[in-house]
Amino acid sequence: QSELRKQLLDAFTNAGESYLSGQRLAELVGCSRTAVWKHIEELRKEGFELEAVRKKGYRIVKTPEKLTADEIMLGLTTCFIGKNIHYEESVESTQKIAHQLAAKNVPEGTVVIADEQRSGRGRMNRNWHSPKYTGIWMSLILRPNIPLSKAPQLTLLTAVAIVQAIEEITGITAEIKWPNDVLIQGRKITGILTELQAEADRIHSIIIGIGINVNQKKEDFPRELQEKASSLLIEKGTPVSRAEMIRSIFKHFEKLYLLYLDKGFFPIKLLWESYAISIGKILKARTLTEVIEGKALGITEEGVLKIEDASGTIHHVYSADIEL
Ligand code: BT5
Numbered sequence: 001q002s003e004l005r006k007q008l009l010d011a012f013t014n015a016g017e018s019y020l021s022g023q024r025l026a027e028l029v030g031c032s033r034t035a036v037w038k039h040i041e042e043l044r045k046e047g048f049e050l051e052a053v054r055k056k057g058y059r060i061v062k063t064p065e066k067l068t069a070d071e072i073m074l075g076l077t078t079c080f081i082g083k084n085i086h087y088e089e090s091v092e093s094t095q096k097i098a099h100q101l102a103a104k105n106v107p108e109g110t111v112v113i114a115d116e117q118r119s120g121r122g123r124m125n126r127n128w129h130s131p132k133y134t135g136i137w138m139s140l141i142l143r144p145n146i147p148l149s150k151a152p153q154l155t156l157l158t159a160v161a162i163v164q165a166i167e168e169i170t171g172i173t174a175e176i177k178w179p180n181d182v183l184i185q186g187r188k189i190t191g192i193l194t195e196l197q198a199e200a201d202r203i204h205s206i207i208i209g210i211g212i213n214v215n216q217k218k219e220d221f222p223r224e225l226q227e228k229a230s231s232l233l234i235e236k237g238t239p240v241s242r243a244e245m246i247r248s249i250f251k252h253f254e255k256l257y258l259l260y261l262d263k264g265f266f267p268i269k270l271l272w273e274s275y276a277i278s279i280g281k282i283l284k285a286r287t288l289t290e291v292i293e294g295k296a297l298g299i300t301e302e303g304v305l306k307i308e309d310a311s312g313t314i315h316h317v318y319s320a321d322i323e324l
Helices: 002-015 022-029 033-045 069-073 094-103 148-170 232-236 242-263 266-275
Strands: 049-053 057-062 085-091 111-117 135-142 175-177 181-184 187-199 202-213 282-286 291-299 305-308 314-317 321-323
Touching (some): 002 022, 002 033, 002 057, 002 069, 022 057, 033 049, 069 242, 085 094, 094 111, 094 135, 094 187, 135 242, 148 175, 148 181, 148 187, 148 202, 148 232, 148 242, 148 266, 242 266, 266 291, 282 305, 291 314
Antiparallel strands (some): 049 057, 111 135, 135 202, 175 181, 181 187, 282 291, 282 321, 291 305, 305 314
16 A cells, blocks of 8 residues: 555655656556545645646646655655655654664664654763754664674765755755764754664664754744754755655665765765864863863774874864864
């Protein structure tokens, strides 16, 4: 049933602006014309607007406001990232659901997306503000065959994919603050939270949580975030389609991830460095146990931040909050 729906949306995607007749659709998805007609009625109920022209057929002219898996699928060009979407209107945290799904061996590239998170999480159990309909709150399940120590590289890879997607969709060049923030004009647009399921040194799955502020206005943020956070709407001045943004992230992510699996972290590191703001600057890194102040020299092959303090000692920082 849902496979048929996917094929139908794929057929509309491939057709672009052209019309598809009921007969042609039935051939493409391999079912009866009655079944096609039923599915088209269902799409209409979900808020899709379909234009039907006699002797020509159907085409989709408008997709629904609310984020739906179908809307994201329409126009998706990836092979496996985002091909399996688990959508919920409101959840505590998409990470929680993704952890449950990951344990059930869902295919790699499965994504959990919600329109709202009631208790979205940041690192170290901090809160992530995730109001309804305005942002992208999602968790991506991956199963790379890499040692545990390399998992943080995927956080950096994700940041690169997001910067590329923001650039494609809005024309704005965002910047990366090590390890997991994407900023525009110094304000946080995106946070990334990478979590693992592992046994001994074997990774079972990596769950990458991505939070992107898309259509919030300044007053939609709690007061304490108003100066620190921003959204694509605030920066661009016009609303941004969340579905389009999600598809673009999937596309860039898949490309980078395949490159990473094939060639390792080096090509990703080069891209990451070209977007990073903290490198070469004097900064403070607050780890769980200490505060290191010094010049950020760059990242290692593993994605670890190197800081040189006033005495010339080089510190390797695996996880910290950075103050510039
Ligand atoms: C992060 O943590 O930046 C990771 C955020 C990951 C969120 C995604 S959404 C989908 C998935 N499901 C989840 O439950 N989480 C993931 P961290 O570096 O610890 O930053 C957290 C801090 O960012 C907070 O303490 C606030 O100061 C600030 N913050 C909270 N909400 C924000 C927002 N919407 N925009 C910008 N900054 C925010």
